[in-house]
Amino acid sequence: MAGRGVFAHDALIAPLTLGLALAARALPRGWRAPAAVGLMVLGSVTLLAIPVLGGLGARADNPTLLDRNYLLGWAILAALTVAAVVVAGWRRQLASGAGSGGDLKRPGGPDSQPPGGSKPSGSSGGGPHRQPV
Numbered sequence: 001m002a003g004r005g006v007f008a009h010d011a012l013i014a015p016l017t018l019g020l021a022l023a024a025r026a027l028p029r030g031w032r033a034p035a036a037v038g039l040m041v042l043g044s045v046t047l048l049a050i051p052v053l054g055g056l057g058a059r060a061d062n063p064t065l066l067d068r069n070y071l072l073g074w075a076i077l078a079a080l081t082v083a084a085v086v087v088a089g090w091r092r093q094l095a096s097g098a099g100s101g102g103d104l105k106r107p108g109g110p111d112s113q114p115p116g117g118s119k120p121s122g123s124s125g126g127g128p129h130r131q132p133v
Contacts, residue, residue, distance in 0.1 A: 030092035
């Protein structure tokens with residue numbers, strides 16, 4: 001029994017994960033984190049739902065064991081997850097500068113500059129800092 005889990009991991013899960021990681025490199029940077037979170041949510045829920053999605057444990061003498069449409073519930077969760085990934089990706093893309101897909105810049109980060117276009121000189125060298133005119 002335990003051999004099946006190892007085989008499933010080595011033959012299916014590991015190559016699938018590697019393929020998805022390589023495919024994610026084709027996504028713009030702003031879309032990578034939402035896509036990764038969405039895949040983690042869907043992957044985890046799908047692995048946990050395999051028994052009920054496959055009807056494992058259903059018994060004819062007790063119809064109340066699996067009395068719901070679990071496939072429909074999973075499909076609704078998948079649709080909501082994909083919608084959340086798309087919304088988060090679009091928001092990150094807009095925040096990164098009109099959809100350039102480049103690096104996201106945060107205020108106060110190492111690349112940010114104060115208004116006026118120059119970085120303050122700090123404590124290295126006499127005199128007050130002057131703003132360009």
